[in-house]
Every structure is written in C-alpha cells, then in structure tokens.
Amino acid sequence: GQQLNQSPQSMFIQEGEDVSMNCTSSSIFNTWLWYKQDPGEGPVLLIALYKAGELTSNGRLTAQFGITRKDSFLNISASIPSDVGIYFCAGTIYNFNKFYFGSGTKLNVKP
C-alpha cells in the first residue's frame, strides 16, 4: 500500500504556542486532507486541499498542498487545550474512491 510518513509522531506543547506537522508521500497525490480524531471517536475532516501550492485556512488552522504534490503541512496557531487529539493526513491518488492515511501526530497541550 501507499506509505504516508507523518511527523512528528507526538508533540507536547504549552497553550498559546504554534504547532507544525507535516506529511510526505512516495507517490504524487491529487488531494490532501487533514483530519482530527478525539479519543473514542471517528476522525473529523478539518481541511481539504485540491491543487499543488494551495494554502487553505480554517480558523486557527492553515494547511498547504506541497508544490511537488508529495507533501502537505498543517499549522495550528495559538494552541488551546481543546486542540488535543490525533491529527491525520490523508490523500487520494487517482480518484476519490481510495483514501490513504498517515500514522498520525498526537498533540498534547498543557494549559
């Protein structure tokens, strides 16, 4: 299957700090998506990116579709305790039928 390398695996930050995480692939992706998963629940879509170079924001979250189409970045500004969770990158290659997920970045925010 497709390998999506997501880093870092986990982060411990102080409330108010900015956070960056990224995802790289060995294949060219035609979409990139970022999800958040809270404990005991399914993932929830945060941001979807459709073309290379695209920069999209959703509140304090900003994500970018890398120019090479093999990577994507997610930034969270001014973190708050409710940002705690696991963040997954995901993407599609040929069509929107098959999604591939990264292994996740576990974010911990200290009040």
Added chain:
Amino acid sequence: NAGVTQTPKFQVLKTGQSMTLQCAQDMNHEYMSWYRQDPGMGLRLIHYSVGAGITDQGEVPNGYNVSRSTTEDFPLRLLSAAPSQTSVYFCASSYDDSDLEQYFGPGTRLTVT
C-alpha cells in the same frame, strides 16, 4: 439525523468465529467505506462502495466481505476471525465518490483471542 451509526461498540471473538459489523447512515450518501485502525498506524481502507449493489476492495481486503443491498447499510463480515483482525473498525460515508468530506462513525473495537 443520526449520521453514521455502528454496532456493536465492542466485541470479543474467539479465533475462527464469524460475525458482522453493522454500519448505517441516514444521509442518503452514495459512498460508504470501511477502515481499520491499528496502534501507531493510520486508517487503512478495507472495502468501499460507490452505491447500492457496487463494492470494491481497498488496501487490506483479505479476510473481510461486504455487500451493499441498500443505500443506507454497509455491513462488514468476518467469516473466520483471526487475532490479526483485532483492531478498531470505522465506517464512513460521503455524498458520492467526488465528495471528499467523509463522515465517520464512532467505531467498533474488536478483539479476537
């Protein structure tokens, strides 16, 4: 709207037993899919369906069967459970296969001993 519902929430099986994980959605979504989530790994696609009567394999289909007789339901069957199938299973749906926003169910935690 209940969204995507999954039953049961927890299940313990013995090796060789069979069972069906249920998934239903009330949003009239055409696209439905099943994933498994293992520790330290992302979600991996097992099977998906782009509409009633149409199913296809995902990344890790072996050991699992699906069918889609109605738009609402997409059950996942384990014919002969193995310890390697211990995982958390998520069902998801979206409007159709051009819609990237998938809605996930709450998951089923399955343990095979």
